[in-house]
Amino acid sequence: MADKVALNRQLLDTITSMEVEGLVDSRFRMVYSLKEANGPFFFAELIPTFCSDAQTTIREMTLALEQPVVNYHEMEELCMKIKGGTLCIGAHQIALACGDLRHAIDDRSKERCTVAVDAIRHEFLKLHSKMDIVLQLERMIISHN
Numbered sequence: 001m002a003d004k005v006a007l008n009r010q011l012l013d014t015i016t017s018m019e020v021e022g023l024v025d026s027r028f029r030m031v032y033s034l035k036e037a038n039g040p041f042f043f044a045e046l047i048p049t050f051c052s053d054a055q056t057t058i059r060e061m062t063l064a065l066e067q068p069v070v071n072y073h074e075m076e077e078l079c080m081k082i083k084g085g086t087l088c089i090g091a092h093q094i095a096l097a098c099g100d101l102r103h104a105i106d107d108r109s110k111e112r113c114t115v116a117v118d119a120i121r122h123e124f125l126k127l128h129s130k131m132d133i134v135l136q137l138e139r140m141i142i143s144h145n
Contacts, residue, residue: 083099
């Protein structure tokens with residue numbers, strides 16, 4: 001049982017470090033706590049779903065920006081999609097980068113959209129590496145049940 005306690009402490013310390021780095025906000029910890037009401041697999045299933053959806057959306061934004069004429073309506077929808085997911089899970093830095101993308105879309109600036117999508121990708125990659133650690137710890141905790 002001490003192993004499970006140590007793993008939980010390590011997981012909470014990792015979440016705290018993510019908050020300190022500004023990668024996530026308090027919503028991430030709140031979402032983590034929802035596993036108490038939704039079952040032990042809730043958080044371990046949510047992380048890969050969020051990461052997969054974000055990767056797909058970033059790829060779709062990149063492809064949209066590679067077109068000769070940018071479909072800004074499509075970009076706006078993709079921006080809302082990824083921002084919604086990031087707000088739900090508490091991915092603070094990605095949500096901020098989505099705000100920059102939204103402004104670039106409103107201004108119809110392909111160059112600024114490209115810079116903003118690159119920033120979203122960069123922030124996602126930083127968060128993804130931490131999410132991998134959280135997911136590994138969460139799976140180890142589940143296996144101790």
